[in-house]
Amino acid sequence: MKDVTYYPGCSLHGTAREYDESFRGVSELLGVNLHELEDWTCCGSTSAHCTDEALAVALPVRNLTIAAKYDREMVIPCVACYSRFKAAAEEAKEHPEYLLSPYEGKVSLRYALDFFCDKPMIEDLKSKKIKPLSGLKVACYYGCLAVRPPKLTGVKLYENPDHMDRLMELLGAEAVDWSYKTDCCGASLVMTRTDIVTNLSQKILGMAIEAGADCIVTGCTMCHANLDTRQAGLTVEGEKREIPVFYFTELMGLAMEHKDVKQWLGRHITDPIKLLSNKGLL
Amino acid sequence: MNLNEAPSKTNNSFLEDVIKASNVNIQACYQCQKCSAGCPVVSAMDIMPNQVVRQIQYGRREKVLSSKTIWICASCHTCSVRCPNDIDIAKVMDTLRHISLKSGLKAGEGEIPIFHSVFLDSIKATGRIHELSLILRFKLKTRDFLKDAALGWEMFRRGKIKILPQSFTGGRDIKGIFRAYEKGRGI
Numbered sequence: 001m002k003d004v005t006y007y008p009g010c011s012l013h014g015t016a017r018e019y020d021e022s023f024r025g026v027s028e029l030l031g032v033n034l035h036e037l038e039d040w041t042c043c044g045s046t047s048a049h050c051t052d053e054a055l056a057v058a059l060p061v062r063n064l065t066i067a068a069k070y071d072r073e074m075v076i077p078c079v080a081c082y083s084r085f086k087a088a089a090e091e092a093k094e095h096p097e098y099l100l101s102p103y104e105g106k107v108s109l110r111y112a113l114d115f116f117c118d119k120p121m122i123e124d125l126k127s128k129k130i131k132p133l134s135g136l137k138v139a140c141y142y143g144c145l146a147v148r149p150p151k152l153t154g155v156k157l158y159e160n161p162d163h164m165d166r167l168m169e170l171l172g173a174e175a176v177d178w179s180y181k182t183d184c185c186g187a188s189l190v191m192t193r194t195d196i197v198t199n200l201s202q203k204i205l206g207m208a209i210e211a212g213a214d215c216i217v218t219g220c221t222m223c224h225a226n227l228d229t230r231q232a233g234l235t236v237e238g239e240k241r242e243i244p245v246f247y248f249t250e251l252m253g254l255a256m257e258h259k260d261v262k263q264w265l266g267r268h269i270t271d272p273i274k275l276l277s278n279k280g281l282l
Numbered sequence: 283m284n285l286n287e288a289p290s291k292t293n294n295s296f297l298e299d300v301i302k303a304s305n306v307n308i309q310a311c312y313q314c315q316k317c318s319a320g321c322p323v324v325s326a327m328d329i330m331p332n333q334v335v336r337q338i339q340y341g342r343r344e345k346v347l348s349s350k351t352i353w354i355c356a357s358c359h360t361c362s363v364r365c366p367n368d369i370d371i372a373k374v375m376d377t378l379r380h381i382s383l384k385s386g387l388k389a390g391e392g393e394i395p396i397f398h399s400v401f402l403d404s405i406k407a408t409g410r411i412h413e414l415s416l417i418l419r420f421k422l423k424t425r426d427f428l429k430d431a432a433l434g435w436e437m438f439r440r441g442k443i444k445i446l447p448q449s450f451t452g453g454r455d456i457k458g459i460f461r462a463y464e465k466g467r468g469i
């Protein structure tokens with residue numbers, strides 16, 4: 001058993017519920033014991049860093065101060081939260097005056113995708129019985145914050161990453177090559193400039209279809225929400241199309257035959273179940 | 283004229299303000315436009331990212347601070363990682379938004395800063411974002427009740443929308459953080 005602190009963040013307790021459920025499910029199957037951070041609060045997200053630097057540091061650090069009570073790394077599935085935590089931990093060193101109480105910067109922070117792509121977890125995954133996702137062509141979509149800025153994420157191949165691709169291949173899926181892996185979907189602009197987000201999302205969706213993918217896989221709540229819900233009117237070469245979007249944890253759970261997969265997938269707006277049953281995977 | 287003197291030492295206070303607040307060496311820009319070439323939202327901007335850099339160098343405070351660009355920027359960091367001179371433009375965009383909010387100038391994209399302030403009010407009130415309350419508060423401000431209403435219903439049916447906010451006990455810390463912020467902003 002490996003013990004880690006779990007910071008879910010606001011989306012995983014709401015619209016990204018299936019990410020929370022599948023992350024918990026997969027962690028359990030892989031012997032990762034999650035301790036949800038007690039009394040956690042919002043990281044401040046885009047709105048805090050767009051508004052005020054001190055606020056953008058103090059809000060995540062409040063959670064880090066709680067996490068520092070335990071000798072465990074903190075795993076964060078929402079990459080937007082993860083990015084804010086990493087940035088705040090750095091800024092806090094330079095600007096202690098932003099904080100209400102001092103923070104020593106001890107908590108090791110892990111993004112869930114990086115965590116599961118790490119060697120020890122991959123070894124654990126290899127030792128499990130896996131029902132291969134044969135015949136499933138996936139376009140791995142990393143988005144912005146899983147790779148950028150590389151000085152925070154530590155991802156070396158930040159223009160053309162491949163760690164999620166390798167993970168999917170390990171599960172028996174075929175990861176297609178495509179050039180939109182790290183393009184931006186418009187993220188939180190969806191609330192205000194929905195037109196921009198629809199435009200960017202449909203470009204990404206269309207490119208995945210053109211690359212021959214059956215589905216898209218992501219580890220970002222904003223990417224998932226935008227790509228899953230902005231498919232109305234999507235056309236590729238004049239033909240109306242749609243393409244399911246998975247969290248990588250859902251496909252891990254599917255390959256490990258987690259009992260709740262159908263429940264997770266039932267929460268999507270663009271139906272993924274039809275595709276999986278056509279492929280004989282569900 | 284002393285040619286060895288850095289241009290930031292001229293009496294261009296806007297340039298100095300931005301450099302001081304962002305700690306980014308804006309003067310290293312040689313206008314290659316790589317930042318704008320890779321920007322995913324450049325078509326919705328009124329000044330392109332490379333032009334933002336240039337306008338700051340020119341000291342055009344009002345033009346930059348009231349631009350659409352600083353709010354349209356999605357903070358994707360593409361420009362920053364590609365700039366051959368290591369100029370962190372994404373960071374500069376953050377700084378410009380901060381200065382703009384304090385400036386009292388009218389924002390070039392009205393709804394976006396309103397959304398951010400509603401978002402922060404929600405954190406202040408409940409510690410965590412309760413998405414339904416956030417959306418309702420925002421709609422009350424913009425009076426656009428129909429947008430995405432059907433989608434909201436579809437999400438509700440699939441168990442993605444929580445009706446009630448969660449209880450939280452970190453209120454004292456959160457109040458302290460916001461008090462410090464409001465004091466800093468003179469609110």
Ligand code: SF4
Pocket residue numbers: 310311312313314315316317318331332335364365366367368369371
């Ligand atoms: S990429 Fe860098 S050097 Fe080139 S125009 Fe943009 S800011 Fe200037």
Ligand code: SF4
Pocket residue numbers: 317320321322323324331354355356357358359360361362371372375
């Ligand atoms: S960070 Fe902003 S300006 Fe830079 S590429 Fe992304 S959206 Fe454009």
